[in-house]
Amino acid sequence: MPNKNSHAGHTPIRTCVVCKKKVDQKGLLNFYIMTEGIVFDLQRVLPVRKYYLCPTQDCFVGLDAWRKRYQKRIARQKA
Numbered sequence: 001m002p003n004k005n006s007h008a009g010h011t012p013i014r015t016c017v018v019c020k021k022k023v024d025q026k027g028l029l030n031f032y033i034m035t036e037g038i039v040f041d042l043q044r045v046l047p048v049r050k051y052y053l054c055p056t057q058d059c060f061v062g063l064d065a066w067r068k069r070y071q072k073r074i075a076r077q078k079a
């Protein structure tokens with residue numbers, strides 16, 4: 001039984017936007033979307049909606065397609 005009162009060793013799990021794999025947050029790259037494009041948040045300080053990506057070539061390649069879909073979705077929401 002895990003000790004529910006202890007947060008020691010707790011790491012948030014995040015989902016890669018491209019492959020949808022659930023990974024420990026530390027194992028993923030952190031980025032957000034600006035109008036100019038994707039910005040990687042290396043300092044992890046900005047209080048904006050963040051997205052996560054595996055640091056693998058496959059996911060980098062898929063990121064461009066994901067961003068296009070994302071921006072289409074946003075454009076629809078604003079319309």
Ligand SMILES: [Zn+2]
Pocket residue numbers: 016017018019020021053054059
């Ligand atoms: Zn991935």
